[in-house]
Amino acid sequence: MMATIVYILSSLTCIACAVLLLRSWRRGGGSSKLLLCSGLCFAGLALNNGLATIDVNTANDMLDLSTIRLAISLTSVSILIFGLTWESV
Secondary structure, three states: OHHHHHHHHHHHHHHHHHHHHHHHHHHOOOOOHHHHHHHHHHHHHHHHHHHHHHHHHOOOOOOOOHHHHHHHHHHHHHHHHHHHHHHHO
């Protein structure tokens, strides 16, 4: 029960961060790729936390989302690293 609450709160926090970052990127005319990459990273992390909520609340033998969650996390962090290196060059 407590893990579900933590994952839901983490998802909501990531969604709020993604919305704020992407809104700021759009208002800036799309000039900052770091804002875009950060927003996309947080959107992916929100999806990851949503899937973790589903994964925790289902039986392990019925549904295992760990591989999908790891792929989403890897993609999200890779997008952020790409944005950080793009802005530093």
